[in-house]
Amino acid sequence: MRIILFSIILLLCSFYVSQAFEDTTLEDDDFAEFEQFEADDDAPGNDFSEEDVPVLKPKLTVNKEQFEANNDVDDIIVEDEDNEFEHFQDPEEFEGYQDSTPRTAEQPKITITQVPIMVRPRWDAYWLEGILCCLLAAYALAYAVGRAKNTAIAINFLKLHKPLLDANFTLVGEKGLDVVAADERGWRREAEHCFTMWCSGRQCCEGMLLTLKLIKRQDLVHVLLGVVRPTPDTLLIRVELGKDDSDPFVLCIAQKKIATRLAKEMQDLSMFCPERRAGDKHGLPAALGVLSECAEATAGVLDARVTAALDQYHRHVQYIHISDRYCGPKQMDEAAASTAPATERVLLASLALAPGGGGDEVRPLLLLVFYLLDKIKRLRLSKEALSKCEKRRVKAAEAWVRGAHAARQEQAAQRREEKRKQEKERILAEDDPEKQRRWELKEQKRQQKRKAPKMKQLKVKAL
16 A cells, blocks of 8 residues: 555656646647747847848959969859859850850740650550460469369279279278378379379289379360370379299280380380381281280280280270389480399280270270289290290390499599599699600500500420
8 A cells, every 4th residue: 555655646746847847838739849939030139031131242353464364264153152043154054055145134944844644554555464364364274174174083983993993902092191082092192183093912913003194184285285286094004013923024015106115215125025026916906016025925925815805995005014124214324224223023004095084995904904914923934935034134134244344444444544634734734844754755655555466475385
């Protein structure tokens, strides 16, 4: 209670002190300071006005003799602070002004042209911005529509063919945030046009990866290019075979153009299958080509059932690639080509889907892939064919070793050459001519020894 009373007393004291020192003549206004000065100007002692103040104008008296005697004085300028148009009388301010014209007391008139300000906007000046806005809106609309259509195709494919996959595999698809249908196992969205699904739990293989690669319908540029050069939706199948599930052989059945491209790009096909044969020689349609390492393996795989399926659905089969030495495309880098790549046993298939994401043609082709898995598991080559395939693989391994050795030698030669260049630069940088002469003699001897023919020395025993 005492603290409250003490604070009230302090407030009252501060209020009275402020009232005591406050100037009662000033009004509580933002412009009180200026009003105080106006009041001071209107005081009784200030009786003068602007009219009573005499205007002092400087007068200049220049003697003619002094002007002629003083040659250093070029110009005499009279400054008049009261004349704000003085600069109009300066001849240096106006170039080309004729001095001969008589000067009048009147000042020159300056005419300022009134330029109208265009307040009304001109929409025709923004045609480029309008076109860009329209293109952005069209791209956004195409993205939304294309993404929804690709998602619908993936979901429809899963509804049609998941029962077949469930009948052949124990685990089909996976769950997660990127799955198209979050409430069940299915596709995983890798991109707006690419979906993947892993299947496992079947004999004759370790697993199967399905990749649904659709048209980039979400990309407006790709859609416009597709009008000129249409491409179909594609289903890529990759089956990983076990180590003991098949004998060693390489076989590829593909469209003619695709077969030619694969023979040049794929490492295993270019190494083990140098020749391409027409499909009609194996009972297949003429549109297909066959790349095979072993004729016995080709005859064992292409039986009557496989031939009938390929004859009926060959338009949807881009390629079927079976290999025990699959390592992907050729290695273009010379440094990476010095080491043998890792190989694996796979069955690859690329199927072109019908418009709309595929329908009745997908199920027979999936059954064909499952039939090939069982066929490869049971296929056994003869001893002669098996020995030939093993010899080709041994030669391929030796070729890799020779290539690695040649690459190492080339790298060593490059390092020696760089070392000699550095030594030469160091010798030439020195000012000792004797040392440079000795180094040149040493280099000449080395070059002569390198160019000299190599002779083999033989020892003959005395009789």
